[in-house]
Amino acid sequence: MSGRDDIAVLANPQAGRGRHRGLLSGIVDRLGAGGRPVRVLDARTAEDAEKLCHRAVAEGVTALVAVGGDGTLHRALQAVAGTPAGFGVVPAGTGNDFAAAVGVPSDPLQAAEAIAAALRAGRDRAVDLARVTTAAGDVRWFAAVLAAGFDAVVNERANRMRWPRGPRRYDLAIMLEMARLRARPYTLEIDGADHSFTGVLVAVGNCPSYGGGMRICPDADPGDGLLDVVIAGRLGRGALVRLKPRLRRGTHVSDPRVHSFRARRVRIDAPGIVGYADGERIAALPLDVGCEPGAVRLLL
Template identity: 40%
Template sequence: MRQFTAVVNPTAGASAGAAALLGVARLLREAGAELETAYSRSLDHARQVAREAGEQGRVVLAVGGDGMAGAIGGALSGTGAVLGLVPAGRGNDFARALGLPADAQALAEVLLHADPRSVDTIEVTSAVHDRTVVLGSVYAGVDALANLHANRARLLRGSASYYLGGLRAVTGWRAARYRLTLDGEEHLHRGYTAVAANSGYYGSGRLIAPDARIDDGLLDVVLIAEAPRRLFFSLMNDLDTGAHVHRPQVRILRAEEIRIEADRAVPYGADGEVDAALPVTARVLPGALRVLG
């Protein structure tokens, strides 16, 4: 029987995270599994707890949203340790990419009995991040600014916070000039964003890269060019289904590594965390993480 260590998001530890874990924890223990719970003091502390648990052969459960999943999954990347997710955040986009069930009973069955699968991760390097590893995507532009606004929202959760954050971000955004280097080949781009996607989803269920696969050894690079604001909002609505990829303002490339630069200090985010500005380099790490799902 598996042994688990659940690491709970410090911002969700007293509410959503604990609530999401409660039902799953009961089912795991009823099935005979051992479960320890750790409330992290920060994402760095969460990474440390995860590494120590993984070294002991325990399955590490990331309890929280994409920031928590990315931090813990990144810490376990390349170690051979096994990650499980208990979604309890605003977006839960990597859990969505894995196809994890929302029902506690079904999720417990996955955690107890599913065979670990190998998925890709993303190594991120910049002036701020000497080296960090995340799971879902790296995005630079108006979406990163929208994510920053969403993270600061106190009264809204889920897609509502991202929608309001998007409205605020687009209102004052002016197109940036990007220089992208994909596997050594340079591309110029002027527009709203550049996204390097491992997972197809970001921003609380928006299907930014419909053909992205978390186990194909490639990043899907989605470029959204400059457009009138009215058209841009229509394009954003298309993200619900992935229909935006058929618009002429959208271009999709694929690469193992991408460096993103811009003509000004454009913010970038990774797995829901936004704390830096371009330039940034993202490189896929094929099959680097073992995950239940």
């Protein structure tokens, strides 16, 4: 039976291609250093993970801790967003974009120690999240970036592929989608104003980066109560290839075909696009996205 002083841990042993798998016991030890009981949620699937997180939060745990990458964090967020439970992040994935944006130590053991110290001190930090409402009325939360352009199309292609495995599958998906690149008509509303356009890229950022450090929304701040929206108009294959290296530095926003906005509410629609947030599949467009200031109590 769980108690209100418990720390619940959602861990993904496959995160980061398993390179931190052996650290879980050390992470649990450090989380429990303050005397609170720690339990690891036994999740076999992504859906199971969300159910167990919801149950733990409903039972009144002091903290829910996600050990993994942005995908693991995304699952835990669905339960903890908008609740009094503290939220801890131990970065152990290939992409740890939210953790990097909010200043979580990159070393998993140090991150666990920081969470334990915050709990001992009764310290937390209110951090914004983005709330997505789908056409069916379902609600999803995300922490980093929503992709709704060429990058989302690549993710959708990669998820349908069974070969090759690993990063090469994503590389192949890029090549295949690049060959059929086309601009799409987007309906885009930003705080009620029409910014519809025809183009290849829409990203909505609560944090600056996605994909393990690509600074698609370089000025996004998860503490300002706003979302950053970055769009790109008609780009050919050559222009898109030339723009990609600039994503790491965030300098792509100086290109005249790229435009940035700040907003509290965004509505996006385009044919044939499925939105991805924190690297996870959300739903086909249209999507309504809003910034929820201080939606999570980050333990740091």
